[in-house]
Amino acid sequence: MFRKLPEPGSPLVTVTVDGQPLRVPVTFSAAAAVLLYGGISRTTPVSGSPRAPYCMMGVCFECLMEIDGAPNRQACLVTVAEGMHISRQRGARRAET
């Protein structure tokens, strides 16, 4: 869906998306990291349909993801950091029984 233009010498960090390690520039947002690898950000709580980051400017909330254990973060507003764990949110949250 997207590719990175050459940017020699830019420092990279390793983040994981659903446990998969990805190398991305240190300046990336978590949403940009997800898009670079063609991924979706979540499935909806209503119908479970897949969604990907949509507006990239903090408006649409389609990029709500779990980041370092905190759910419902707007991934387009979070800058990546070394070792960051980014997880897709799947459907509605269910109470643990």
Next chain:
Amino acid sequence: MNADCDLAIVGAGPAGLAAAATAAGLGLKAVVLDEQPEPGGQIYRSVERVATTRTAHLPLLGDDYAAGLDLVRRFRATNVDYRPQTAVWQIDRDLTLRYRDARGIGNLQARQLLIATGALERSMPLPGWTLPGVMTCGAAQVLLKSAGMVPDGKVILAGSGPLLFLLASQLVRAGVKPAAVLETTTYTRSALLHGPRFALAPGYLAKGLSMMGALRSAGVPLRRGVRGLRIAGTERAERVEYERHGVRYAEPADLVLLHQGVVPNVNLALSLRCEHEWDDLARCFRPRLDSWGASSVPGVLIAGDGGGIMGAKASELSGSVAALAAAHALGRISRQDRDRSASALRNELGRHLRARPFLDTLYRPAQEYVAPRDPDTIVCRCEEVRAGEIRRLVTGQGCPGPNQMKAFVRCGMGPCQGRLCGLTVTELIAECRGVPQQEVGYYRIRPPVKPVTVADLASMDIDV
């Protein structure tokens, strides 16, 4: 009142940055709170970083983008208290700002407030627009500016407005040739009436022509008069279908970028109960402001696109005008000094605003893309409420307005708080009821306008 600052500015785009620089120059203690990690807003997003560490990308984005660097540097040269990655989620009538940053939540008491939250892209609800592989043109531009990312595979741009062509020409410069630009603009002749004034606005006509010329010489297919646009796919966008001159077409696409203009981002102003009115030409609500940017709420000023779409240069000027008004309201400059300083800014502002009637008339969105006809089109993306259901509730159940629609189907009650469906719901109800949008009104927006957790609220130090 023990204020923490003279002027709190929400938003670090052209209006907010110019206001901050002007306020600082007048000796005001100004604070700028902005959601993003870098100053510039969406229009000048990441411009400092592009100019220093990604210089090869600067020419791709063009001169208008690079020009933002001057403004950002002017802002950086001041002693303004700049707080990036800070989301304002509530403002009280006494101008207490409640925000969330990396450390948690905090308060700030201001004497004057400037809302400079800019614009957001008008939604373009059509079948398939929620599929992965569909984004806005603005989103693709943000990725290019902030991350140096470009679309890969077959990309189709669709909709209406200058950004459609600007993005297409930036992509061409970046070596990405769009498979097609599908234009939904209806090209009414009435726009021509405003052509002569448009031609007098500084640089606008030349830029438009040069963008179109670049697309033509790159051989980007430009298809006008596109109707019945829809995106097909199961798990992601696979193709775009549309009608032109009575013929149906289907084109494969890996990425579809939609756009039909920008509208004021009014959530914060609405949450403060600033009066708003329907702008029928621009097809959106805008706050009622005086010539200084003062809203109906005492001490609350609004500048830039958030007060009505005017573009980056005009936003910058209106930010400075609002800062002068704030300085005068605080008794820091005389009326004469305020008026004298504002006069040159306003002349320049007027020159830029000459472009608007033509652009607003030419790119006024078509009815089928603001009030979708296909009943299965999702209108509220968060709660997955479809156009057919909204129409049925209005015509069959007598649902009169957007706030009643919330009670029926939770429309506008998801995490985006109506930012993406608000105008569509107003337009649909207005069409079904046969009344003006002003009469239908808009969602009642309540704080928090940005998400806060219950734990955040529990940690607040408040007197009860």
